[in-house]
Amino acid sequence: HWNMESIYEYGGRAGFWRLHRLFTQSGIKPTVYGVATALMRAPEQVAAMQEAGWEIASHGLKWIDYRDHSREAEAADIDEAIRIHSLVTGDRPTGWYTGRCSVNTVDLIAREGGFDWCSDTYDDDLPYWYDAHMDGSVGEKPLLILPYTLDANDMRFAIQAGYDHGEPFYQYLKDAFDALLEEGKAGSPKMMSIGLHCRLVGRPGRIGALKRFIDYVQSHDRVWTPTRAEIAAHWREHFPWQDSIRPSRMGPEDFVARYGGVFEHSAWIAERAWAGELAPANDSAVGLHAALARQFRAASTEERLGVLNAHPDHAGKLAAAKKLTAESTAEQASAGLDMLSDAERATFMELNTAYVAKFGFPFIIAVKGLDKAQILEAFKTRINNDRDTEFATACRQVEKIALLRLKDMLP
Structure with a gap:
């Protein structure tokens, strides 16, 4: 016009x-x-x-x-x-x-x-x-x-x-x-x-x-x-361009090889997360954790129980035999669980046995940032929970452990 x-x-x-x-x-x-x-x-x-x-x-x-x-x-x-x-x-x-x-x-x-x-x-x-x-x-x-x-x-x-x-x-x-x-x-x-x-x-x-x-x-x-x-x-x-690992661009084999152990001995979670379509929003620790945690939460009760049972006892037999994963070894060491006295080790072993007998899975807590006394206090408190409450608590701790591991791997 x-x-x-x-x-x-x-x-x-x-x-x-x-x-x-x-x-x-x-x-x-x-x-x-x-x-x-x-x-x-x-x-x-x-x-x-x-x-x-x-x-x-x-x-x-x-x-x-x-x-x-x-x-x-x-x-x-x-x-x-x-x-x-x-x-x-x-x-x-x-x-x-x-x-x-x-x-x-x-x-x-x-x-x-x-x-x-x-x-x-x-x-x-x-x-x-x-x-x-x-x-x-x-x-x-x-x-x-x-x-x-x-x-x-x-x-x-x-x-x-x-x-x-x-x-x-x-x-x-x-x-x-x-x-x-x-x-x-x-x-x-x-x-x-x-x-x-x-x-x-x-x-x-x-x-x-x-x-x-x-x-x-x-x-x-x-x-x-x-x-x-x-x-x-x-x-x-x-702020120059810096190339970095981006999970959303990885192929399935590389993705599972790198992130399959984030949830202890449970590579199937990473496999499902990759198949569920990843985006750039999942390229950070928090973003990838969201994708992995969704798969964990969507799993059946039996599958989630399997993840819980994949975790080792704290200061238990696997630690004594040095058969923990590298991630678990480092996490337990950060809390001083590799430097227990005989009396402390006996206390942990006794609690582990009682806890597993009651709930059917090991005591799980994200130990990073905690000391022996704090872990022991949580152990003694949580063993008094009912099974449903403790199952939910353990699942939340598994997710927290996964996030802490991812923060060591991604920005």
Whole structure:
């Protein structure tokens, strides 16, 4: 529509220059998401951005929705966007944001190999590394993701129930900044992205809110206002890509070989967890424990009893004969159970015998962080439980032992 086109034209004719004055006067160099074909039609604006030292990232070939595009068609448009961007600016783009992307976009940008960062996610307040492809393969060059924002974004001036004037926009930005600054002062710095459009915040009734926010930000110390390229360089220097073992990408044999002993002598739990489909959320100790524990909890009573009976007595015959697993040996040693006096050993043996006779499985407790006295006290207390209560307690301890073991293996 002609009038709608004129609204976009306002951005280039007036809004851009209003923002250009504001940013140059404040000493801030923003990152511009430039649609390749639009950059080609805006030589004066491109020259002004370059003279001011702004970063010009790619915003794709055209501002269209790629949701239903084929992978091949989208890849071709990415290549063409890079070609035109390079001709217009003199340099190929090293940052990318499609916006209305597809499920293939980030994968395609990673595979292209020439980008330092991509912002086609909204899922964090910090950068992170991406190296998995849609087909499950691993990228040779991990891609740094700098998550973008749709909430701290002037697009809300153009949507229903959005900002009707500048003050709520300013207040939202200020509230977000204050919250993130407080987290940073507490030792967990964050990244705040703000989305701006020349045709929106570049209007005279809105630009004042942005100026007030910039003044507010610059009234604080220990606050950095970099381009996204500078953020990427900082992250790459201080938090470089580190390859690590990821359970969700392991084959069944390797997975079971590594994690089959997490639940004592019960590799079937690892086998079922792998078959149950693992995801990146399961690549941490807590995440993998959740997958394994679900299989343990879903097992029959007889199967769970088998897991309990796979655990050794504390300071029992297996320990004396040095036939414990490496994990159990280390755990019992950490609690001093390998250094008992004859009297202490006799007490443990007597309790073990009575406990097994009553419940039909050995006394199980996660000994890490406990000493002999604490273990003995728990032993004497729990032997008075009824069987159902003690079975549930023992199962919880088995899960705790598994988590502690995983924390020694995964982040």
